[in-house]
Each structure stands twice: as C-alpha cells, then as structure tokens.
Amino acid sequence: MPRSIDRPRAGPPADPSTELGLGGGVAFGGDGTLNWTGDILGEMDRDEFRSIQTPLKERYRDEPEAALITLSAEGELGEDITCSVATGRALVEAGLHPGTGGDGMTACSGDMLLQALAACAGVTIRAVATSIGISLSGTVRAEGDLDWRGTLSIDREAPVGFSEIRLSFELESDGDDDQLATLTRLTERYCVVFQTLASAPTLRVSTGARPAGSSLS
Secondary structure, three states: OEEEEOOOOOOOOOOOOOOOOOOOOEEEOOOOOEEEOOEOOEOOOHHHHHHHHHHHHHHHHHOHHHHEEEEEEEEEEOOOOOEEEOOOOOOEEEEOOHHHOOOOOOEEHHHHHHHHHHHHHHHHHHHHHHHHOOOEEEEEEEEEEEEHHHHOOOOOOOOOOOOEEEEEEEEEEOOOHHHHHHHHHHHHHHOHHHHHHHOOOOOOOOOOOOOOOOOOO
C-alpha cells in the first residue's frame, strides 16, 4: 500500500560572485570526524581541474536541459527501528559529481543528503509504527532535482541547491487508512532531516586557519 510525503523545496539563490564547482576530498571517519584529503582542490591542479569542467560548462550553456538531473537515494526498512541506506562503503569519501567534473569514484554530497533524508525518514516511520502498534515493511525513496548551471556559475537565475525534493514510501502494513495517515503525518513531523530541510534553518559559514600539516582533532 503506497504512501508518500511529497513536499517541494525551493533551492537557495545562485551566487554569481563565486567560482563554484570547487571541492576537495573529504572523508568522514568512523568516529564522526571530518578530515580533508588534500588541499582545496585535492591532488588535482587548477589547470587540470578547469580542463575537465570547461567542456561541461560549454555543454550546459549550449544545452541547458543537459544540466537538469534528478538524484535519488533509497533505503530498506529493517528490523526493529532501523533503516538501511546503501552508501557503497563504510568510510564515505565525498567529491564532485561527474556532472561537475568528478571521476565518479567518490560520493556525491547531494546523494549523501538524500541518503540522510531517506535514512532519517525510514527510522522515524519505523519508530512511529512501533509506537502506534502496527507492523510495517517496505521502502523509502528520496529524490532531488538539481541544475548544474547553478553550482557551475553558468546561469545566475539557476538555483545552486535542490529546487525540489520528494520523499515517498512504499509500505506493507496491517494498519488501516486512518493509522497510515497518522503514520505519514507523524513521520513528517518528527523526522529531523525532513524538518531541517522544511524549516530553512539559519546557516553560518566560518573560515579559520590552522598550521600546515596539522590534522583535525
């Protein structure tokens, strides 16, 4: 019995003053720490990086529709209050998506955001189902629409972030229609990642310096 939470989200306005598409290798360790794997451009020099992105930018200028893609993440509701989301490896190394010059060997942060949403929503719906006493199995899927022209600073009108995110469930349950409606409503209400995206939290960015060769503690 399919049930869905379908809420479009507006992406932030593009920032035409920045040279976007840059990114370093970032690794999240098992203890939750974040570590850079190289400098701002990793091991790739600036000319090599630009040589990869230039033809992509040219294509997106000539073919705007080629810059429009949909990313997705999917998880399987597990035993007790769990949700398994495929990440490919235990240590997630983030990099550029091939659509912006990446080699496809590292995780895309956009995918990781959707995976976090799918995982959080899956765990939440399992918790809610447990609390109201109904059995539940099935899948959760998160999809998001991106326009590469935004993050590559090609079109000032193109959003840099996701223009729409869709969250849906395909469920098998012994609950009646009223219980499933309650399940959907409470999952939306108490899913931390969903509510974080929906409430447009205040974001702050700061930059600090540390000695060369030192590691994050």
